[in-house]
Amino acid sequence: MTDRFAAPRPVPKPGILDIAPYKPGKAAAEGVVDPVKLSANENILGSSEKARAAYAEAAGQLNLYPAGRADILRGAIAEKYGLEPERLLFGCGSDEIFQLLNQTFLEPGDNMIQGAHGFAAYAIGARACQGIVKYAPEKDYRIDVDALLEQVDERTRLIFVANPANPTGTFIDADEVRRLHESLPASVVLVLDGAYAEFNTDPGYEDGLSLARNAENIVVTRTFSKIHGLAALRVGWSYMPTEMAAAVDRIRLPFNINIPAQLAAVASLHDDDFAARSVALVEQWRPWLTQQISGLGLDVVPSAANFVLVGFPAAPGKTAVDAEAFLASKGLLTRGVGNYGLPDHLRITIGLEQHNRAVVDGLAEFMSR
Numbered sequence: 336m337t338d339r340f341a342a343p344r345p346v347p348k349p350g351i352l353d354i355a356p357y358k359p360g361k362a363a364a365e366g367v368v369d370p371v372k373l374s375a376n377e378n379i380l381g382s383s384e385k386a387r388a389a390y391a392e393a394a395g396q397l398n399l400y401p402a403g404r405a406d407i408l409r410g411a412i413a414e415k416y417g418l419e420p421e422r423l424l425f426g427c428g429s430d431e432i433f434q435l436l437n438q439t440f441l442e443p444g445d446n447m448i449q450g451a452h453g454f455a456a457y458a459i460g461a462r463a464c465q466g467i468v469k470y471a472p473e474k475d476y477r478i479d480v481d482a483l484l485e486q487v488d489e490r491t492r493l494i495f496v497a498n499p500a501n502p503t504g505t506f507i508d509a510d511e512v513r514r515l516h517e518s519l520p521a522s523v524v525l526v527l528d529g530a531y532a533e534f535n536t537d538p539g540y541e542d543g544l545s546l547a548r549n550a551e552n553i554v555v556t557r558t559f560s561k562i563h564g565l566a567a568l569r570v571g572w573s574y575m576p577t578e579m580a581a582a583v584d585r586i587r588l589p590f591n592i593n594i595p596a597q598l599a600a601v602a603s604l605h606d607d608d609f610a611a612r613s614v615a616l617v618e619q620w621r622p623w624l625t626q627q628i629s630g631l632g633l634d635v636v637p638s639a640a641n642f643v644l645v646g647f648p649a650a651p652g653k654t655a656v657d658a659e660a661f662l663a664s665k666g667l668l669t670r671g672v673g674n675y676g677l678p679d680h681l682r683i684t685i686g687l688e689q690h691n692r693a694v695v696d697g698l699a700e701f702m703s704r
């Protein structure tokens with residue numbers, strides 16, 4: 336072991352410098368004025384007018400600390416979803432909730448499990464706790480329940496499953512989720528990340544809230560960043576057993592959801608029309624994009640979210656990296672996902688009609704060059 340005390344300057348604890356920094360979707364491209372950002376799965380419709388009005392009105396309260404337990408928002412979520420208020424926990428984005436769960440359950444040497452192409456934020460938090468991250472192989476870019484279960488050992492504390500998943504867009508149905516839960520030791524926390532739940536309209540899908548209601552080891556997380564278009568305000572929420580919520584709450588920062596964010600989130604919850612329009616846009620263009628891009632000879636992974644994952648050939652000039660650069664030169668920012676073990680794929684957020692048509696036209700030109 337290195338002697339950190341004798342070092343000539345402060346040395347981070349083991350593991351910290353092995354963590355790859357989180358890479359956000361690109362917001363700019365060289366030489367491109369006003370690009371269309373299709374790289375971060377944001378809501379292309381913006382956000383609810385009601386939310387924006389509530390946010391502006393909150394300017395009168397900037398001198399005040401928020402209620403420590405996000406009381407305004409807690410009441411609104413409990414009512415809208417029919418959930419017990421004491422079982423809710425809020426985070427600065429669902430990202431903070433993942434972090435808090437890792438901190439609550441992982442000791443150095445414990446492990447958490449996620450899919451091979453699982454969301455990066457889970458692993459960053461686990462490694463910061465000196466936890467070990469295990470990756471279970473996926474089949475056809477989809478979570479494989481048996482592969483997850485195979486990784487479980489006596490040091491396993493958490494399993495993270497985004498359903499639908501990012502960056503693949505795939506999902507596992509309610510029966511598979513139930514089977515995963517039933518096969519897990521009672522001590523292992525199953526985290527079901529429903530960041531894209533609203534966009535999955537498949538009848539076989541469930542968001543996990545009803546399964547979580549009677550389970551002692553399920554956490555469901557949700558976010559205002561996607562369907563509600565409030566990514567800038569950083570509001571996530573989660574539903575978990577009462578004792579777990581009470582434990583995790585001990586290490587949460589006291590005022591983690593600010594007042595303007597809470598008020599905008601509550602207003603958003605009351606704007607069903609905006610949410611419905613957001614889902615309708617995705618439902619209209621997701622099949623069209625899938626069909627058109629497949630028609631160009633590219634692989635499109637069937638998506639249940641507000642983006643599509645496109646596979647490119649490995650041939651020089653035709654790779655995902657080439658395509659990302661080509662689309663960026665046309666003002667279309669997409670997301671390379673090599674850091675998710677998918678070097679041959681690009682993730683593209685579903686946009687407005689003109690954006691989607693521009694993506695297909697751009698890819699057609701790219702493929703025929």
Ligand SMILES: *Cc1c(COP(=O)(O)O)cnc(C)c1O
Binds near residue numbers: 427571
């Ligand atoms: C976007 C996203 C989230 C939401 O993160 P926030 O911190 O709530 O903005 C959570 N999980 C996945 C898989 C995502 O893609």
